[in-house]
Amino acid sequence: MVKFIKRFYTSLIFLFLYAPILVLIIFSFNSSKSRGSWDGFTLNWYVEMFQDRQIMSALYVTLGIAVLSSIIATIIGTAAAIGIYNMNRFNKGIIMNLTYLPVLNADIVTGISLMLLLIFLKIPLGFTSLLLAHITFNIPYVILSVLPKLRQLNKHLYEAALDLGASPLYALRKIIIPEIKPGIITGLLLAFTLSIDDFVISFFTTGSGVANLSITIYSMARRGINPKINALSTIMFLSVLTLLIIVNKRMDNTEEGDN
Amino acid sequence: MKLKWISYPYIVWMIIFILLPLFLILFYSVTYNTSEGLGFTLEYFQRFFEPIYINVLWRSFKLALVSTGVCLLLGYPMAMILADKELKNRNVMVLLFIIPMWMNFLLRTYAWMTLLERNGILNSLLGLLNIAPKDFLYNEGAVILGMVYNFLPFMVLPIYSVLIKIDKNLLEAAGDLGANSATTFRKIILPLSIPGVLSGVTMVFMPAVTTFVIPRLLGGGQFTLIGNLIEQQFLFVGDWGFGSAVSVIMLILILISMGVMGKYEKEQEGGGLW
């Protein structure tokens, strides 16, 4: 009985989370350009999508920025988390409060102030500036994901390794990193996700013809969002889902989940 | 451990990309342009305390609070299910909470409109059951729904990550000592999960206060919230001073609330995102 309630509740929540996604997917097959009417089934948007230079280049920029910014943010953020963990309480408090701020600040404020900074630093607006901005708003999420895992860590493990003659870096690589890996992975994933979805900050920090999907979509809104975007989202969603299933199958075969 | 140096790259980064822009905002919020140059003023901060803006602040807080509450009510049981020892494919389930965010936010919100409209999908389904169409969109309920939808993962994940850390022996011990499951929950699980709840509340409440797209699209633009107010000052009015002042006030409120929470947080238990 309890099991049934659990299942039922989980399905309800997932229905809630995925209902709009389903709508999106269905409307990628709508032959009308408008979301307001259903004119019949078509696969045209999928064909046209690949021929649309603008959408394809936006896709590359989005993925490029998301991959690069999440990896760099994860490296800097993980290192920062380890360092912060070892600070005294006062310093830790200050740094953590500052780390929270960009997470909590209104996007428009972050976006405009970053733009002013980039211009002031004479960094031309384009791919690099966009990357810097994304790394900036991604790092806090990585820190916030890794830090709790560090708190769970057994302090003596690291010291024992040092006593046994390991260099600090070796101990870090062999002892600490493996222990906090789940936190690092969630941080990476979250950073990647936020990077894909951001519009406001991206808009103000990019230029020179570099636009990500969000910018393309928001700019399209005035003239009606093209269902090609729905088609693209559908493909992205399905590929992630497939990847997830494959990875999961393989993990099941090799070992029972490590966390 | 002496590994403090490892965080220095971040500290440099933070000073340049977080602290400097923040000072810029602070600077805008207390200065104005005159023909002779810059002047110092607190006028922008004063203006915020006029009734109409307090009204805006109040409404934003109210909506954000309700959304946070709903997220907590929906999210806590979900987090418990996820943290359940018997659950298979846990990692996949957790991922499934993140993936919806890979679809563009604007597209997802538009999709909600398709669902909730007068001639929308939900009303068509109700029509099949002979229930008269209802106006789901364009009221506070729709805004709350939009916020809950977008921020629910930020509530579930931190609570889940705290729950999964709870030592199972503790629960068994409680059982052996004769506590029923309700007592175990009240006396052990709930107190231990407080850090997760607190970070979940922060992660949901703050973006909910400053969001401006959700009230515009799902609320039919009928009420101005703090996020809209800030956006309007920067983009439409060009009054960066007032816009900056409002965001500084928001940041101060955030810091105060985090400080208050920090008091409840034990150093060792530590909240954090997960």
Next chain:
Amino acid sequence: MKKYFKLVLFMVVATILLAGCSGGRETLTVYNWGDYIDEDVIREFEKEFGVRVVYDEFATNEDMYVKINAGGGNYDVAIPSDYMIKRMIDEDLLHKIDFDNVPNYQYIDDQFKDLGFDPNNEYSVPYMWGTVGILYNKTMVDDPVDSWKILWDEKYSKQILMLDSQRDSIGITLKMLGYSLNTKNTQELEEAKDALIEQKPLVLAYVGDEVKDKMISGEAALAVVWSGDAVYMMRENPDLAYAIPEEGSNLWFDSMVIPKTSKNKELAEKFINFMTRTDIAFMNTDYIGYSTPHTEAKKQLDPSLMNDMAAYPAMEDLEDCEVFEDLSSSASVYDRIWTEVKAK
């Protein structure tokens, strides 16, 4: 692990290459609304002049302004709307165009020259134009739609979509009251505020771009819309009709300008001239579907579109129409009114 590393490395290299692949050719950077140009036109320009066009898009005039004003991006040509052009002229953000380099300017309809936002035709060349009016669903509205007052008619309670734009919504209210939509008179603005507050219970929603989907699917009976959108919506749903109220309305323009961020003014002028060449202007108008100010291109259009009253209204309908001017310091008054209306 190695495999993943290689994959990541590949993506890093690929993106860097992607970002850095600008050859030695001259570049022209254009800043325009989303989906507001026939891409083939850009390719054609690149081919003909042997240059590379970098094309950026914005979602609102204000977004664009903030960026250009801060000096972000080296934009050579931008296509903002009227009031924004006035503001940019006043703030010295635009170059004067050398019209000797834009001979095709002769094709622009005289009616669209000497406009309030650029009184001496020094800074801008019209790209597209249109009006603001009422789009209504003929199956849901049986009264004649000839006045803004219909938006205050209780009969259509919760059937009305207003624009979520302070300038437009306050503007049409002023028009309904018989005032100028550029007024800075406090008394008149106060009246407009009261009217908007009075109207609020009747309004279903204050909408933006999503109005198109709403009206096509019959979610509401009446909506305030831009004429270019109206043409598109009427094509998708034949029950819809467009009217410009007799009190007059807003006449809007999106025009090409050269911001001071430009590093290649001559090429920018070549581009503007190219865009106003008859074949190109026709090609572009045909794609976008908005109203063109280009006399020759208009002649080549499909007669059904040309006779469309929404796209090309009769001259007498435009008599009481006004172009937005920049509000400068009154912007905060408008903002306050809007916040008060929304706070109710």
